[in-house]
Amino acid sequence: MKEAEILNIVYGLLKQVAPETDPSSLTLDENIRESLNIDSYDALQFIVALSEKLGVDIPEKDYGQTGNLKNLLIYLEKRLH
Amino acid sequence: MVNPNLTDYSKTYKAFDWEKESQYFNGPSAGLGLNIAHEAVDRHANGGLGDTTAIRFVRKDQKRENISYVKLQELTSRFANVLDRLGIAKGETVYSLLGRVPELYITALGSLKRLAVFCPLFSVFGPEPIFQRLSKGEASLLVTNKLFYEKKVEKLIDRLPHLRYIFLIDVEEDLSKKVLSFDRWMKKASSSFSIPFTSPEDPALLHFTSGTTGMPKGALHVHKAVYTHYLTGKLVLDFHKNDVFWCTADPGWVTGTSYGIISPLVNGVTSIVDEQEFDAMRWYQILEKEKVNIWYTAPTAIRRLMRTEMDPKKEFDLSKLRLVLSVGEPLHAAEVIWAQQAFGVPVLDNWWQTETGGIMIANYRSMEVAPGSMGKPLPGIEAAVAEIDGDGIELITDTEAQGHLVLKKGFPSMFRAYLHEQERYNKCFIGDWYITGDLARRDRKGYFWFVGRADDIIKTSGHMVGPFEVESSLMKHPSVAEAAVIGKPEASVGEMVKAFVVLKEGVKENSETKLDIIGFARKELGPAVAPKEIAFVQRLPKTRSGKILRRLLKARELGLPEGDLSTLEPS
Numbered sequence: 039m040k041e042a043e044i045l046n047i048v049y050g051l052l053k054q055v056a057p058e059t060d061p062s063s064l065t066l067d068e069n070i071r072e073s074l075n076i077d078s079y080d081a082l083q084f085i086v087a088l089s090e091k092l093g094v095d096i097p098e099k100d101y102g103q104t105g106n107l108k109n110l111l112i113y114l115e116k117r118l119h
Numbered sequence: 120m121v122n123p124n125l126t127d128y129s130k131t132y133k134a135f136d137w138e139k140e141s142q143y144f145n146g147p148s149a150g151l152g153l154n155i156a157h158e159a160v161d162r163h164a165n166g167g168l169g170d171t172t173a174i175r176f177v178r179k180d181q182k183r184e185n186i187s188y189v190k191l192q193e194l195t196s197r198f199a200n201v202l203d204r205l206g207i208a209k210g211e212t213v214y215s216l217l218g219r220v221p222e223l224y225i226t227a228l229g230s231l232k233r234l235a236v237f238c239p240l241f242s243v244f245g246p247e248p249i250f251q252r253l254s255k256g257e258a259s260l261l262v263t264n265k266l267f268y269e270k271k272v273e274k275l276i277d278r279l280p281h282l283r284y285i286f287l288i289d290v291e292e293d294l295s296k297k298v299l300s301f302d303r304w305m306k307k308a309s310s311s312f313s314i315p316f317t318s319p320e321d322p323a324l325l326h327f328t329s330g331t332t333g334m335p336k337g338a339l340h341v342h343k344a345v346y347t348h349y350l351t352g353k354l355v356l357d358f359h360k361n362d363v364f365w366c367t368a369d370p371g372w373v374t375g376t377s378y379g380i381i382s383p384l385v386n387g388v389t390s391i392v393d394e395q396e397f398d399a400m401r402w403y404q405i406l407e408k409e410k411v412n413i414w415y416t417a418p419t420a421i422r423r424l425m426r427t428e429m430d431p432k433k434e435f436d437l438s439k440l441r442l443v444l445s446v447g448e449p450l451h452a453a454e455v456i457w458a459q460q461a462f463g464v465p466v467l468d469n470w471w472q473t474e475t476g477g478i479m480i481a482n483y484r485s486m487e488v489a490p491g492s493m494g495k496p497l498p499g500i501e502a503a504v505a506e507i508d509g510d511g512i513e514l515i516t517d518t519e520a521q522g523h524l525v526l527k528k529g530f531p532s533m534f535r536a537y538l539h540e541q542e543r544y545n546k547c548f549i550g551d552w553y554i555t556g557d558l559a560r561r562d563r564k565g566y567f568w569f570v571g572r573a574d575d576i577i578k579t580s581g582h583m584v585g586p587f588e589v590e591s592s593l594m595k596h597p598s599v600a601e602a603a604v605i606g607k608p609e610a611s612v613g614e615m616v617k618a619f620v621v622l623k624e625g626v627k628e629n630s631e632t633k634l635d636i637i638g639f640a641r642k643e644l645g646p647a648v649a650p651k652e653i654a655f656v657q658r659l660p661k662t663r664s665g666k667i668l669r670r671l672l673k674a675r676e677l678g679l680p681e682g683d684l685s686t687l688e689p690s
Contacts (some may be wrong), residue, residue, distance in 0.1 A: 056638070056646075057634035057635065057637050057638030057641070058639065075243065075646055078397050078419070078423075080646060082423075082611065098423060099400050102398040102399070
């Protein structure tokens, strides 16, 4: 899967938990939760949905590696291949 | 192994006298009265703990920042002098709207030194909850940062006539005569401050809590609450000299103030404050690296740690950990048992609420733990289960019977008012008893067990959300005709906020409308309060007098019996 496709999925799922925001305006280094005002419950929903949509297992202990788009993409890249 | 401070619960409970505990405080005998900040900071700074770390901040980038008791004394004195200089008088309210950064703690304790009333706001609140709280508490001064100011506060200013000054912690120069630079004013202020004589009944802390019928209520606490902060630190958290303590709660909620700021300082131990939100690996690393002895956290966090499927004892050095405590909502028996195995130490649940100012019912190190139970009343606290009806209150003596959890009034940290709402305050008491609003039962061994709320208030992630506040906000959306909000049971957070919405004629019931309403509520209320789920309904069940029957919506949601429907409006 190409990076752009993954990003589109990420944006779509973030929009589900924070519909009032524009996830595509996030910079790569920005803290996703802080910038989109996502609490820990919503963050969990997002990761679970992402894991289901991409068909990759994202264990709780790795959640710390998914804080911004850059780290999230690196992490998903590793898990997808 | 360190011996517990409380060795014999029954004996201590029977012999307990609050006035004897006053011997711990050194303000009264020095003629200073009883001031929380003196007992928390100055006495230690001037005594033998000056160089001891009072608070260690773990910043987002994992950098450590130690503030000793002497340094904390200096910083809080500077802030008290700033308040003085600006003419903030005794009893005026100073608010913070900040994450867990040093400035929040300096504001809290500096305000108490100046005899101002301190009120912390949860930083993820949206503009509407912030406005409600600043307005009701007649905020004179707010400490925040540039981002929150621009995003959440600036547009409210015209509606807040009492708000005279706003400090921003991240600007170097004053922006106007009203919007000032925290650093600039702190630098100019003297680092020494003599706390004015403080009466134990002088107001100190204001915490907002949710109501079922109206907007949030401001529960007011006085300096004498420090008795409970001290005592629970000694008997429940079991503080010993040189302990390192970590309370994970945010000061925006009462736990994060009573136990994230005051109690550990009063007891002279070192407090850890992590600026970052929950992250399982980071939290385990902090427990290890900071050599935490006592850890006070919440069921939500313990459930998340369970999800990691790790054995933390094996992967981290947690040998310094002596005790884990939990509060916010009941920690279920299975979770207590998991945590005891995972950490290899006692895991003690306890119960209290904003109005009680400190822990009221607890499990103790020296007492057999009943997993899933709230424990037994703190020495000095009389708790009972009662039946309440139109005729008054009757204590239930049968064990195992369910009823209202009530506390005998008169303990030091009992709230003294709901700000400007005497009638609402009076309603909380019948005779000598404070009605907590929670339902409980007591077993034959004297342990209390939480059953649920007696009203419609939602308990989510350990904090309270008032359905009325959420409904009022939803009603402002152009597509919404009516709304009712309930707490839907959810495994990880206890309950989640769910809204039932009747749309205006012509509006389509589709996922776009749903997301639009959720987004609108998030913008107004913030993610901690806004509904996570919305269901469209054609009409809401109401009484004949037009009151929405939230309990019926909840029963239907859960597939439970609908109960007495005699007052239901015919459909």
